[in-house]
Amino acid sequence: MIDFSSYPLGTKLYLVNRLVQIDGRGPAEPLVNTRGADGLLTTTGTQLLRFDIDSDPPTPDLSRVPATLRALPPINLAEVVRTRKWRFDRENSVWTVNDQIFEVDKPVAFPKRGTTEIWVLQGSDDWHHPVHIHFEEGRILSRNGKPPPPHEAGRKDVYVVHPLEEVRVFIRFRDFLGKYMMHCHNLVHEDHAMMIRWDIVP
Ligand SMILES: [Cu+2]
Structure with missing residues (x-):
């Protein structure tokens, strides 16, 4: 679930990949996650997916993640x-x-x-x-x-x-x-x- 309610209409949001990988040894993280003096990332990464905040829902969305989630099935080691x-x-x-x-x-x-x-x-x-x-x-x-x-x-x-x-x-x-x-x-x-x-x- 993604809550977009704090973004004004017309906003375009991008899901980006900042972990460029150029060989099989792992991501080249320092190349792309460098931060400037202001603490912000100096690169934006590769854009993968765009979300357009283009309309409000027809009725207010009141759904919420419940405070308590469904209980997990018990782990019973005696079953092993x-x-x-x-x-x-x-x-x-x-x-x-x-x-x-x-x-x-x-x-x-x-x-x-x-x-x-x-x-x-x-x-x-x-x-x-x-x-x-x-x-x-x-x-x-x-x-x-x-x-x-x-x-x-x-x-x-x-x-x-x-x-x-x-x-x-x-x-x-x-x-x-x-x-x-x-x-x-x-x-x-x-x-x-x-x-x-x-x-x-x-
Ligand atoms: Cu493996």
Whole structure:
């Protein structure tokens, strides 16, 4: 939800990208986030999307984010039937999960429908791996042994794994059988071939 009510009609607002990236090593942040003596950014970045504030709503918008959000499903460790470890690494110029590259016809885990597991995501090199576990939401139990910060304490399906870090994820396989993926969301890593197939079985 974006509240545009403080902008006068006729305003044009731009969503911009200030994190220019020119190679695979990461954003060239100092090039574009330089601030002048007045503390303001000296560059505007690349314009991606424009919002035109062109009219008021036909009736006043009274919607508000409620003071209390819906409660999260409880984490019950007594449900956990299995713990699996996944190590994200770089070997022989490819990106691996548990020393393997992706093979679509070779599922490597078979959690049972209706069960709960802990998946331990380990970063073993000097890269960040945003790990996307398809289909099911999970909850971070700990990041290097410490509880997650508030912004990571809710429902998630992508888990950032920092270098040499261990992230423990509580995940339920609730509803459907089938073939699913887990992959690094750095697409260069995913394509070379940091991805696994896992199947939910009866
Ligand atoms: Cu990665």
